[in-house]
Amino acid sequence: MSNVFNFTFVPWFRSVAPYIHKLRGSTVVVGVAGEAIAAGKLPLIAQDLALIQSMGVQIVLVHGFRPQVNEQLQAKGHEAKYSHGMRITDSVALDCAQEAAGQLRYEIEAAFSQGLPNTPMAGATVRVISGNFITARPVGLIDGVDFIHSGLVRKVDTEGIQRTLDMGAMVLLSPFGFSPTGEAFNLTMEDVATSIAVALQADKLMFLTEVPGIALDAGAPHPAKDSEIDTELPLADAKKLLTALPQATQPTDTAFYLQHCIRACEGGVERSHILPFAVDGALLLEIYTHDGIGTMVVDEKLESVREATMDDVSGIVALIEPFEKDGTLVKRDRTEIERDAGNYTIIEHDGVIFGCAALYPYPEARTGEMAALTVSPDTQSQGDGERLLKRIETRAKAQGLQSIFVLTTRTMHWFLKRGFVQVNPDWLPEARKRKYNWDRKSQVLVKKIG
Known part of the structure; x- marks a missing residue:
């Protein structure tokens, strides 16, 4: 049994080595959908991120909290409202978002603090630092709809984030931003992760989401439900596909994450990825294997x-x-x-x-x-x-x-x-x-x- 294990492990580990060398010293922004945490995937995601960081990769982690905020709203008997693919954040929704963010940050920090013997986190020392690195502005009125406390990223404190990364820490951000007057705005994980990736000129932007990636026939009039995933999508093709797709109104729409990947690549991020959190080890498979597991949008064919x-x-x-x-x-x-x-x-x-x-x-x-x-x-x-x-x-x-x-x-x-x-x-x-x-x-x- 041991010989069989050695026979498979050694060639595999050697095949991974070029990717480990290539990514050492790189910066990766990871956006984790709140649905992944609600599905109980946080412990495994934390283990994989700790492993990736141990191999010399600087990580900025941005978490989402859509289902958690909706759960808080439901508990208060308040309806979740959306328009143009964004949450309309009234004062009740803002309170719920702050509560959800506090709880999630606590859970994430706890996940990275584990270190029991004989577990993947044994010996891992992951310092997680959060901060007010995002300056936000209000979404305002769109087509007569007032988004109230919903905001967009105005500015990223790249110097502060980079200084924290250089200390060897992982940067953890909730989708919140503050105006120069101290007003809080509810942002989207996707906007925050994309804005940070562009501001840092990160090597990768990775979305860990409820969708498996972009289907090969995504632009067809009637795409098949079980279509294969396009593992590498050149930026020009991605932009062409986006114009053919209906406007995204929810995260499961093909255009939803694609539009952020395109924006990141246009902004100078070399590669942006859409990965399924349902696949165990999706981050490792995407980073350290040739074909990966989801869809990678890239400015040009890497081959x-x-x-x-x-x-x-x-x-x-x-x-x-x-x-x-x-x-x-x-x-x-x-x-x-x-x-x-x-x-x-x-x-x-x-x-x-x-x-x-x-x-x-x-x-x-x-x-x-x-x-x-x-x-x-x-x-x-x-x-x-x-x-x-x-x-x-x-x-x-x-x-x-x-x-x-x-x-x-x-x-x-x-x-x-x-x-x-x-x-x-x-x-x-x-x-x-x-x-x-x-x-x-x-x-x-x-x-x-x-």
Whole structure:
């Protein structure tokens, strides 16, 4: 049993390492919907946030309190009123919001103070600091509706928040703000989290909500209830989708969180995320795995195909090593890869290399060898192999080559489907024929590109 555990744990932990390194020192703003706390998810969310912080991430946590305020209103026999997707906060609702915020802040601080032995919080020292970091202004009148004590963020005390984060503390904020005259305003968690993320130029804005993300067919006239989630949505596509959607009036509407993600990205936040709190560990899955669990809105596609540099050698070695061990690829020394780094094309996603291929030209024969074509098992069947092949063909044409060839023992059919034809090893350029391993019996396949 122990050996099986080791076999799965070690490769998994190593695969997470690039994300841990990349996010160390970054700033993440997390907006947790009040529904998540009402559903009893707070202890697990606190454990995950404490773990993320322990790996060097600065965290600003903003909590929502819609269901808690509504519960307080109901207890007082007062009706909850909304318009334009916002709460109309009269004096009774403001009192309820203040009571709910006080109770939630107490619960959140208690969750981060746990440290029993043999629990995920054992040894975790999370200092949580709150403060009057938000200056607010009234929403005022919209279409004749007076929102009374409902407000919007006017200004964020970025210096105060950053100083607190630099002390090693987690910043906790309720959706409240105060005017310069001391008047309190009820804000929305989404507005506060987005405004803080933009003001801090945070690396990520993450909404932990009751919705799983943005469905792939969200813009269709009749989207399916069980449609797959779009894990990565470029900002341009997100904006186009938002214009096609009806105006959001409640948090479960597709446009509700999407509009805040778009605003954050337009304001300079690199990535904004919509995650389901119903999935245990959603924050960890989104931050530390390739595809994540919800929808990420990003200013541009994070995946890029480019030529390798010396800085990429370690990533290339780590990628191809398992395929060399199982015999799919011929063993290459690190020094050889360092020497030939300029021959490699890589596919990089969010700073992690997920695919590579090398081009070795034989100008005298007007051909070139495509070698070490590798795609990570995590992203196979997503078209990365085709993208690498296309880039290698482009590089070969630019060098005046008329064909490319590959030597393979296991993946012949993949190449045949993409226009390669099998030839006798005697076809190989003389210089390559001298290095051909007749014992390995690799098949030679050629594709014309001229």
